[in-house]
Amino acid sequence: MTLGVLLGPQRLAPTIxxxxxxxxxxxxxxxxxxxxxxxxxxxxxxxxxLGHRCVNLRLHARSDDVFGRDxxxxxxxRAKQDTLRHLQDLYRGRLAHxxxxxxxxxxxxxxxxxxxxxxxxxxxxxxxxxxQHLARTRKVQRQFELTYHPASRPAVDEHYxxxxxxxxxxxxxLIAGGHVASLLNRMRLFQLDTLLASLPRPLPVFxxxxxxxAITERVVLFHDSPPQGPGNAELLGHGLGLLPGIVxxxxxxxxxxxxxxxxxxxxxxxxxxxxxxxxxxxxxxVWNGREWSAGPSTRQLLPSGDVECIADLPESKEPVAQExxx
Amino acid sequence: xxPAIHAFLEQGRPDEGAIDAFLRSHGFPLVEGGRxxxxxxxxxxxVNLRHWIYGLESSQPFERxxxxxxxxxxxxMPPGSRVEYKLEVIxxxxxxWIRDPFNPxxxxxxxxxxxxxxxxxxxxxxxxxxxxxxxxxxxxxxxLTETPFGEPRRVTMYLPARFRPSRRYPLLVVHDGGDYLRYxxxxxxxxxxxxRLEVAPLIAALTHPGxxxxxxxxxxxxxxxxxxxLLPELERLYPLMPDxxxxxxxxxxxxxxxxxxxxxxxxxxFGRLLLxxxxxxxxxxxxxxRGPAFDRVVEFVNAFREAPGRPSERVYLSCGMYESLxxxxxxxxxxxxxxxxxxxxxxxxxxxNWENWRDRLQSGLSWLFPGPLWMxxx
Numbered sequence: 001m002t003l004g005v006l007l008g009p010q011r012l013a014p015t016i017x018x019x020x021x022x023x024x025x026x027x028x029x030x031x032x033x034x035x036x037x038x039x040x041x042x043x044x045x046x047x048x049x050l051g052h053r054c055v056n057l058r059l060h061a062r063s064d065d066v067f068g069r070d071x072x073x074x075x076x077x078r079a080k081q082d083t084l085r086h087l088q089d090l091y092r093g094r095l096a097h098x099x100x101x102x103x104x105x106x107x108x109x110x111x112x113x114x115x116x117x118x119x120x121x122x123x124x125x126x127x128x129x130x131x132q133h134l135a136r137t138r139k140v141q142r143q144f145e146l147t148y149h150p151a152s153r154p155a156v157d158e159h160y161x162x163x164x165x166x167x168x169x170x171x172x173x174l175i176a177g178g179h180v181a182s183l184l185n186r187m188r189l190f191q192l193d194t195l196l197a198s199l200p201r202p203l204p205v206f207x208x209x210x211x212x213x214a215i216t217e218r219v220v221l222f223h224d225s226p227p228q229g230p231g232n233a234e235l236l237g238h239g240l241g242l243l244p245g246i247v248x249x250x251x252x253x254x255x256x257x258x259x260x261x262x263x264x265x266x267x268x269x270x271x272x273x274x275x276x277x278x279x280x281x282x283x284x285x286v287w288n289g290r291e292w293s294a295g296p297s298t299r300q301l302l303p304s305g306d307v308e309c310i311a312d313l314p315e316s317k318e319p320v321a322q323e324x325x326x
Numbered sequence: 327x328x329p330a331i332h333a334f335l336e337q338g339r340p341d342e343g344a345i346d347a348f349l350r351s352h353g354f355p356l357v358e359g360g361r362x363x364x365x366x367x368x369x370x371x372x373v374n375l376r377h378w379i380y381g382l383e384s385s386q387p388f389e390r391x392x393x394x395x396x397x398x399x400x401x402x403m404p405p406g407s408r409v410e411y412k413l414e415v416i417x418x419x420x421x422x423w424i425r426d427p428f429n430p431x432x433x434x435x436x437x438x439x440x441x442x443x444x445x446x447x448x449x450x451x452x453x454x455x456x457x458x459x460x461x462x463x464x465x466x467x468x469x470l471t472e473t474p475f476g477e478p479r480r481v482t483m484y485l486p487a488r489f490r491p492s493r494r495y496p497l498l499v500v501h502d503g504g505d506y507l508r509y510x511x512x513x514x515x516x517x518x519x520x521x522r523l524e525v526a527p528l529i530a531a532l533t534h535p536g537x538x539x540x541x542x543x544x545x546x547x548x549x550x551x552x553x554x555x556l557l558p559e560l561e562r563l564y565p566l567m568p569d570x571x572x573x574x575x576x577x578x579x580x581x582x583x584x585x586x587x588x589x590x591x592x593x594x595x596f597g598r599l600l601l602x603x604x605x606x607x608x609x610x611x612x613x614x615x616r617g618p619a620f621d622r623v624v625e626f627v628n629a630f631r632e633a634p635g636r637p638s639e640r641v642y643l644s645c646g647m648y649e650s651l652x653x654x655x656x657x658x659x660x661x662x663x664x665x666x667x668x669x670x671x672x673x674x675x676x677x678x679n680w681e682n683w684r685d686r687l688q689s690g691l692s693w694l695f696p697g698p699l700w701m702x703x704x
Contacts, residue, residue, distance in 0.1 A: 011704055035702075038488060064492070078494075082569070089571070093668075177704045210703040221700050227524045228692035229670075236701075250703040 001196070001289065003204035004243045006212040008283040009177065009250055014049060015282060016174065019206060023172075027053065030170040030203075034059040034186040035178020035210045046176070054174070055166055059186035062159045066189065069155040073148055080144045081185075084137060084237070091133040092234060098126045099232050099266075106262050123269050130235050130270070134218065137237035141188075151191055160190055167199055177209025177250065180221070181236060184214045193240050205242065209250040212279060215242040220271065222249060224257040233267060243287050247271045249301070252278030261305030268301040276301040277310070285310075330356060331363045331391075331398050339392040349396075354428035355403075355443045362403035362443050364388070365396065365428060370415050373397040376423060377411040378440075378677045380650040385414065407445030407675040408682065409648065433681045434509050445675065453518040454511050454684055460521040461487035465513065468531075468563070470556060474547035475536060481556065483564070484513065484530035486520050494565045496528045496572040496695050499552060499596075501542070501581030503532020509680035515687050523699035525691045529564050531556065539619045542577075542584035544626035549588040553595050571639055574598035574694055578683045580605050580623070587626055589637035597639040598694040602683045603646060606654040627654075634661060640668040642690040644683075646676035 003023065010016055020029075031054045033040045040060040047054050067074035102122040108115050150156050167173065173196070175183075196203055205215065213219050222233035249256065257263055258278070268276050275292070277285050277300050284295035294300075294310040301307055334340065334348050345367070355362040366373045366388060373388035388397040403409065410433050412423045425432065426441040433442045463486040470479045482503050486495070506512040512532070519525035533556070535541055541548045552575070560566060567573075573596045575585035582604030589596045607620050608627040614620055641662055645655035652673065662669045670693055676682035 009704060038490065082567075086569075086571075177702075179698055179701050180703055181701050210701075213703060223700060226692070226696070226699055227688050228696045 001205060001242050001287065002202045003289065004215070004287040005204070005206045006243070006246075006248060006277075006279060006285045006287075007206065007208040008279040008281045010208045013281045015284070016206060016208070017050060019284065020050070020172065023204060025172045025204065027171045028169055029054045029172050029174055030167050031056050031174045031176065032059055032183070032187065032192075032211065033176045033178070034063075035176060035180065035183035035214075036060075037179055037182050043176075055170065057163055057166065059190060060182070062163075063186050063189050066153070066155040066159065070153055073150060073153055073155075076144060076148045077150075077185075077189075080140060083140050087133070087136055087140065088234070088236070091129070091136075092232070094129050095126075095133075095232055095234055096230070098122070098129045099230075102126055102266055103262070106266065123266070126266075126270050133235055134238060137235075141237075150189060151194075156189065160195065163190055164195055164198065167195065167203060170203065172204045172206055175205065175207035175211030175215065177211050180210035180213050180219060183210055184219065184236075184239065187214060187240060193242060196242070209279070212248045212250065213239065215240045216246050216248055217241045217244060218247060218271070218274065220247050220249070222267075223255045224260075224263065233270075245274055246285065246287075246292065247274045247276045248279055248285075249276060250279045252299075252301075253280045258301075258307045264301050264307055265303055265305035268303045272303065275310075278307065327359065329358055329361055329363055329400050331365070331400065335391055340394065340396070345391075345394060345396050349428070354426070355401075357403060357444070357446050359446065360402060360404055362401050362409075362445070364399045364401065364411075364413070364426065364443070366398075366413055366415065366426075367396050368415070369395060370397065370417055372416040373399075374414040374416070375399050375401060375411055376414045377401075377409050378679075379409055379648040380652070380677075381648070401443075403443060403445045404675055405446040406448050407443075407648075408448055408677070409443045409445075410440040410677055410679055411443060412440055433679055435680055436505060436509070440679075442681070450681075451685055451688060453522065453524075453688055454515050455518075456514050457518055457521070460514075460517050462517045463487050463489070463513070463520070465507075468559075470551070470559060473551045473555060475541070475551070477536070479536075479551070480534050482507070482532040482534070484516060484532065485564075486527040486529070487517065488527070489529075491565055493527075494567045496526055496574070497557075497560060497564075497566050498528050498530040498574045498576060498600075498691075498695070499556070499585075500530055500532045501575075501577030501584050502535065502538065503530075504534050505680065506578075506683075507532065510684035510687070512684075512687070515684065516691075519688060519691060520697065523697045523702055524688065525697045526695040527697075528695055529560075529566065531560055538580055538584075542580040542587075543620075543622035544583070544587040544591075545622075546591065548584055549591040552588050553592040557595070570594055570597035572597070572695075574600055576600035576602075576690075578602035578604075578680075579678065582606070583623055583626065586630070586637065590630055590635065593635055593637050596637075599638045599641040600690045600694060601641065601643045602686060602690075603644065603649055603651055603678050604655060604658070605651060606658050607651075608654065608657070631661060634665050636665045636667060638667055640670075640694060642670050642672075642693055644672040644674065644686040644690065646678060646682050647673050648676060649678040651678065 105119045105122045216239045219236040219239045224231045283298040286293045300310045355364045375386040388399040415422045429441045431442040432439045466483050468481045575596045577585040582601035614624045
């Protein structure tokens with residue numbers, strides 16, 4: 001992708017208009033609001049804000065149409081989702097223990113020359129649990145694709161062609177937030193990554209909140225203080241992978257205890273070498289096809305436990321170079 | 327710090343006007359740190375605080391302020407506490423139990439209403455109150471025509487806001503559903519918690535018992551009705567998730583016994599249990615002293631303790647510290663943990679009442695059926 005712009009939440013203080021102006025995007029815009037699920041079509045505010053130049057791709061409604069016309073695919077998709085939910089539950093159980101071990105060791109009163117190696121090992125164990133979960137979810141997804149070939153089902157193909165035609169007439173794609181799994185499923189059903197790659201000219205993508213999460217490589221679900229318990233950040237699975245090397249954290253100020261250095265440190269170490277980037281209102285991170293740059297207020301979670309503006313970090317003057325991935 | 331009532335009375339015998347002014351200038355019960363002052367004003371030979379705190383004498387005498395008609399009692403009230411009570415006023419040998427005329431807070435239950443003293447820091451959760459912003463679900467009635475009890479049974483169904491037949495939902499079976507609706511604001515709670523994305527949109531089946539004291543303590547007819555008749559009927563009529571971890575049995579007091587007993591008799595069918603102030607009486611030796619209604623409960627709990635199996639996957643348990651059942655509930659936790667089930671428990675400074683059960687619904691339901699808060703990033 002030649003231009004990917006990730007933004008903080010747009011609901012209260014939208015900046016998407018400025019961003020489109022900054023990049024000189026003219027004319028018609030394609031939008032995806034499938035993260036709003038049944039409310040997908042309720043995009044009047046967005047339309048008005050952007051001067052009624054949006055064409056909503058209606059991926060949620062299209063997927064309903066596909067499932068209505070292709071019951072076999074619907075049942076298979078449903079079964080796949082059941083399996084993924086079950087896997088997520090099982091992973092969550094292992095994850096809780098791995099996180100407990102890492103947190104316990106972080107506070108263990110032992111000489112640093114003894115405990116450091118143990119702490120490192122605990123983080124490695126955590127990364128292994130994550131890695132295995134990613135592999136399992138990917139396998140389930142692949143199995144579904146190999147067995148049912150959703151891309152070549154007539155109902156999907158019909159929409160795919162229509163979407164390609166619409167996107168061919170647009171100057172940018174905007175992906176709004178919402179329910180990240182639902183959004184990702186719809187984009188995956190219509191192979192948004194393949195679709196974008198097939199266009200005659202590259203289409204800039206502007207995405208915010210769940211939209212931003214869904215197009216990165218790994219989707220991390222997080223909330224440090226949910227009502228139901230400890231709030232262990234967990235991987236949902238692979239994202240569309242349009243943008244590399246970044247874990248996106250929308251509403252970080254509200255959802256994460258950014259003043260808890262231990263939690264921040266563990267988070268950053270767990271997901272490195274990806275940068276864990278907080279995307280609050282007004283924040284932005286830009287991928288220009290080679291490297292990342294960030295807005296002046298955009299912050300990153302660091303292994304030290306600090307949360308610093310990316311632009312202020314001595315090792316990462318803008319543009320932020322993509323780090324080698326292990 | 328000295329309670330305000332003591333400081334007031336240290337100034338000497340107050341006249342009518344001074345008492346009026348003192349009472350007007352405070353709300354009662356007057357909570358000051360870890361204490362609460364209760365007052366009564368009027369002619370009486372004696373006044374007692376009759377509270378429902380297990381472990382304390384249930385009757386606490388008021389003192390009379392000099393020879394005036396002002397009576398008071400200062401009572402320990404740890405922060406966060408909720409205590410239900412009445413005042414016992416004794417006149418000419420006649421005992422009358424009344425609600426505290428100075429206290430606007432009432433708790434309702436099938437037997438009427440009690441006054442409620444709220445310790446420092448307690449506030450009714452916002453999610454238990456009607457919220458005009460919240461999209462509301464709807465209730466509809468269903469009849470199970472054939473049951474092992476030989477009579478039809480009514481079930482009130484809760485369908486969440488934006489219910490769509492093309493989606494699938496978890497199922498929550500609520501014992502004493504009518505009481506949960508009336509006294510624990512269950513509909514408002516479900517509406518709000520679902521709206522706030524804290525609990526997954528779910529379908530609830532609110533059951534209405536016949537004689538609950540007979541049916542709930544491990545009566546096989548009850549568990550058969552729930553597992554083999556209600557569940558298949560609901561699966562036929564509503565779009566429900568097909569697996570045990572998306573089915574929960576919930577209940578309070580004897581309803582908690584019914585929930586555990588049903589899951590125990592039908593392992594693998596209900597993967598979630600929400601047990602509030604369960605009447606889990608048991609004996610290690612000898613006979614229990616809780617009365618005949620508990621005979622079958624004790625029989626069941628003793629059998630369960632002997633061979634718990636693994637009736638469910640995840641259990642949320644709560645109990646008030648001021649209930650007589652706190653010992654039984656605390657004893658149950660380590661046993662449940664040995665079964666390999668996920669167990670979460672919560673002990674709170676409250677009693678055996680519907681508001682306690684209402685206040686625990688957020689933590690219980692959001693753990694058993696976490697909502698999409700985790701998934702939604704607007």
